Amino acid sequence: MTLLLADDQSIILDGLEALLEQDEEVQVVGRASNGREAVERSKKLKPDVVLMDISMPEMDGIEATKAVLACCTGTRVLVLSMYDHHDLVHEIMEAGASGYVLKNVGKEELCRALRIVAAGQQYLTQEVRSAFDNDMRAKEIMGETGYHALTKREKEVVKLICRECTTQEIAASLFLSPQTIDTHRKNILHKLGVRNTAGLVKYAKERGWC
Amino acid sequence: MTLLLADDQSIILDGLEALLEQDEEVQVVGRASNGREAVERSKKLKPDVVLMDISMPEMDGIEATKAVLACCTGTRVLVLSMYDHHDLVHEIMEAGASGYVLKNVGKEELCRALRIVAAGQQYLTQEVRSAFDNDMRAKEIMGETGYHALTKREKEVVKLICRECTTQEIAASLFLSPQTIDTHRKNILHKLGVRNTAGLVKYAKERGWC
DNA sequence: GATAAAATACCCACTTCCGGGTATTTTTAT
């Protein structure tokens, strides 16, 4: 099984490589330190599985997953994430990932997950499984996904909010009316399903946007 | 050199262990998945160095560092962190850590840092060095540390703010007056040197408080 | 060329938050 590792912290890449090389079936053929790199390397190396972190600069793991699956048939994505939040799991599984494991799994479970995903099946770690199933059932009943991706402009606004900018300051730096930023803020809160700035910043942090 | 690893993500512990065991001088004698555990294990195992993450549940790496150094003479702490923010570096170095390396270092630099710290010297990774030095010089001139730790109550308030609670809701859940929470909020912003809720939540996220 | 999505901008009303204080009581530490 050929494997591409994508994580923005190189000591983790080193660690994972050292760990996974102990498994004879696994062969680490490449590494990437952000989403963009992960897509480029996938195109060239056509790995069986990409082990992907979500929180990455340049391009986050969610966008990268979509891009990898769009261009590399046969390549699967296994997500290795810090967080077990419903919305995060749902979002990336909808993007086409084959599995989701938390960073607090042991070596054994990670290797098991890799095999399952490489064989074309889904693997969700215990902590996220039940939540995700409930989520899916609710979706089927209600007939809607509930999730709406942010637009380019909205992401830009999020990043400036994370830098402690006020609406006025954001407007000034983007050469727009404060009322436009106000509209963006409202749409962002609604799309992300959060109540206020605190929820918004948490969301951004968990995706490596700041 | 005996080593204790402290990180809340066990796959990272596994990875670091696999990586560092390749170095014959290094011997990993224990692991901890939060600050409290790190202190307990240090007391028992008396390792030469504790390789400590900052973002951990129960007790963060900063408090844990203080506690370890208070009870284990001869044990040094090397911090392994995601962030290169001045305030974070300054805070933990003032707590007594012997070094600070980012998670995007390579294996070689990490091992080098471990040796230097074990020998009783300081090691700061390139990215934080100049910033920290400037910081220290500024402090010497102005004669003040600038940093003020949050109190227990203030941390409690921070956590509730991170859960998207409003001042009113926090007051209700702690059975206090909203004006008290307002005072806490203002003091928190001032102590942390941030402008608003966004900065506050970022701070909390980086320390693993939510 | 039609249609949808995104980006822009405005309205009103209300809540929440921030900046500047002051002051009392309770805990903690020496």
Place this chain on the structure above:
DNA sequence: ATAAAAATACCCGGAAGTGGGTATTTTATC
């Protein structure tokens, strides 16, 4: 026992953010 720190609570005023709309222009997309 006493000083210092923490926790509590209030004042005023203004800035910032949220919730509910509507509407126009620009940019993708089919």
